[in-house]
Amino acid sequence: MTETAQRPTLEAVAARAGVSRATVSRVVNGGDGVREPLVERVRQAVEELGYVPNQAARSLVTKRHGAVAVVIAEPETRVFADPFFALQLRGISKELTAQDNQLVLLLTEGRDDHTRVARYLAGGHVDGALVFSLHLDDPLPGLIRGTGLPTVFGGRPGWSDGDAGVVYVDSDNRGGAREAVRHLVGLGRTRIAHLTGPLDQTSAADRLDGYRDVMGETAPGLVVASDFTPGGGERATRELLGRCPDVDAVFAANDLAASGALRVLREHGRRVPEDVAVVGFDDMLPVAEATDPPLTTVRQDIEEMGRIMARLLLRRLDPRTPVEAPAGVVLPTTLVRRASA
Secondary structure (H helix, E strand, O other): OOOOOOOOOHHHHHHHHOOOHHHHHHHHOOOOOOOHHHHHHHHHHHHHHOOOOOHHHHHHHHOOOOEEEEEEOOOHHHHOOOHHHHHHHHHHHHHHHHOOOEEEEEEOOOHHHHHHHHHHHHOOOOOEEEEEOOOOOOOHHHHHHHHOOOEEEEOOOOOOOOOOOOOEEEEOHHHHHHHHHHHHHHOOOOOEEEEOOOOOOHHHHHHHHHHHHHHOOOOHHHEEOOOOOHHHHHHHHHHHHHHOOOOOEEEEOOHHHHHHHHHHHHHOOOOOOOOOEEEEEEOOHHHHOOOOOOOEEEEOOHHHHHHHHHHHHHHHHOOOOOOOOOOOEEEOOEEEOOOOO
């Protein structure tokens, strides 16, 4: 014989606390106008009874769903292979969880997914969106703007629509790149190459600009198109060695590309850092400390970027908080010196 426990109701909480059902509803849904002694009695009754608010009913009262969409404009093969996304998601998740919000992850494999994502966001399932890893020709910003959903972007927006109200969080990619290249110059290196990231993303474009701030319009062969993957770093380094066999330093646009560069340099008998010094960007510890030799790199606080993105969005969603949307938050970077340069 099985005994089924009845789920505690709002009325049961009200009876236990000795207050009205309306008072319980205001306390549970975060409303104002309830004296503190009554608030404490309601909270104690909720805890004693194990009451869990009905989310659908709560949404009708608060107009909130307690859920935030995290949209990553990359295929799942990239997202689950790159520690960058894990770190940023961890920061976002920590902040959302602390504020009792659910994370809903949406990925885009191709152009057909953009309409699907926009339709979901417009469907009233979530309160806001955090969007990152955008490409310059990505239609997502326009589609999301059409939904009217509060949104915070990860990375400096690359579209030029004159919208000064766009809220974003980024790192000082250009300044970090300058520091990396100046470090290599300080080591006496003169043939310093750059393996770019995908230049349809503002982070990669800014890092290339930082390289050029120090090196000027150097020999064209020293700038090689790559991407943010180990395979991209390998391909670019093979191309680089074919073009410029006398290269004595490499600044890669991220740690994964740098790890690929290190493998190819080792295959070609180039000692690091004796023959070729190598610097990356990100300071993702599972990568930077595991390379041979350990990687000198520019550190950006990826997890903190995620936390700040979530914090800014939740602030916009809170009706009690005055909306002060900065044009952008740019976090500083630092050079972390290890054995590769």
